[in-house]
Amino acid sequence: MLDATQNVTRTYLDRRVEEFRGQVARRIDGSLTEDEFRPLRLMNGLYLQLHAYMLRVAIPYGTLNSDQLDVLAEISERWDRGYGHFTTRQNIQYNWPKLTDVPDMLGRLADVNLHAIQTSGNTIRNVTADPLAGAHADELIDPRPVAELIRIWSTDHPEYQFLGRKFKIAVTGSPNDRAVTAAHDLAVRIVERDGEIGYAILVGGGLGRTPVVGKVIKDFLPQADLLPYLEAVLSVYNLAGRRDNKYKARIKITVNEMGLEEFSVRVDEAFARIRPEFSGADQHLLAELQDGFARPMLAPRDSGAFEAAYEADPVFRSWADVNLRPHFAEDYAIAMVSLKPHGGVPGDASASQMRVVADLARRYGQNEIRVTQEQNLVLPHVAKADLPAVFAELKAHGLATANAGLASDIIACPGMDYCALATARSIPVAQEISERLAENEIEVGELAIKISGCINACGHHHLGDIGILGLDRAGVENYQITLGGDAGPDMKIGEKTGPGFAYDEVVDAVERLIQAYLDLRAEGERFRDTIARTGAEPFKSALYDEENRHAA
């Protein structure tokens, strides 16, 4: 498999680390003020949060090998508190680094070709992709070569270091979008038309205070036109994007204010100008990248051991039913590794847990690990015959909760436990909901609960079946509930239900919603299907009507 290192070479990374080491020294000896230093540290993914610094490390398209995950574990032990937090944008965040240690941390990351460049600031951020890329049975084509091409093109690109605002790109090669693509500034969906592979391009998606579903600007872009087209989009955004108001600076606002049609015309004009500059070198590179991401050779394996364990062990069976996803190879499966133990912090993994997963990938999983937008890990290529052994090892380390896609598989942002921008806590709300729902979540079935600790919506609350947004109302935490969001290919923004709930009421409120669903659902209906059929009224009644409130 290819390493994420084309122009992000070791020399380049070493130079960046030493440059940052110098900047830290100059901040400490007083030659740089905080105002001068802040943008420099942000260029290296270093934030100052509520109680500590926070270092955000990119995991390009969510793909790690075992050595890389081992190093992420090692870093958490040597320079942090022995754990890391995996995020919805395929990053890992360390919550407790010391300023003086960060250059060493970056140096150690560089040993395995990882870095924190462009994980903050008004640049093109870490390019994300389907976390099950190159493994899922439903995939048209592996999106990672395209994601890598975009990453190589955008990393350290001089024109895109000071955009009007951050710019997020996601790529999927599957019709069952698992990369939340329509919530990105720009999305690339790989599609097929008349036997030819090309790209559907969406622009102007985003969450935050103005949630917008990305709009299709091209339904079929030929492969060779991708980079010039992206340059065209960025050049129009760079010129027309608003720099007067931070809240209006994202491309979603530009597209909304200008209208998709006008925006599209300007992009086409820019494209006509830019296209001749691309001689085809990018297409040679893409072909090379595709070779690098070629599917692993998977030997046929007898699945008898899997069938036997499935029959004999009900705990294994329920894990297999909930956490496995279909692999392109018959005798193999994709194993979702839950970072959502009931009552745990969503997305946190201890150093020893990271090592266990790295080791399992080495022994049973082609050395590959993925990080999902749901804040879990994945072993993408496991022979079914090896699953009982993998399960036993995961279970021994608290990593085998059978809840992938269920109610306790909650996305939650750091909220006021860590984040300096938060208006309320997210993590403890997630913990309590997950404990409360643990018992009957299998009966409840597929359900997405998503929690953000402020309007920035890092926890994707707009896209939850049940979304929870924590606010500060007159000095008290208050939680607003939205219903009917959907993060899939036909993305929907959830709708507010009404007045918010106090911290100690919100878990009961969620429970009432779930009870209402169980009462209302027809055979085979998921939560979202029931809402689509009944509308939100019966759910609002469950939330707000007096008799229901007391019943809970």
Place this chain on the structure above:
Amino acid sequence: MAKRFQPGVISANDLISGKVIYLAANDNWVERLDEGEFITDEARAEVRLELALGQPEIAVGAYVAPAEATETGIRPAHFREDFRATGPSAPARKSWGIN
């Protein structure tokens, strides 16, 4: 109308560790809110804030953190300051069986 002055303690983050720190009456920076100087007077707040802002090699982002005097001592006057003073509320390690 000018914003009403809210009593509090000068607080910031430590440059090296990022930890929450408070300015004490003896000009030292301390880690406990109730050891910080409780300031009830706007003019005094300005003087102390100036001192804090003049120490960029120690303190980042100094401001007056709202606090109030209670029977049990100086306490944060807003839940955000509560969390700053006490650290993350979440029993993070519960997930891993470690304490």
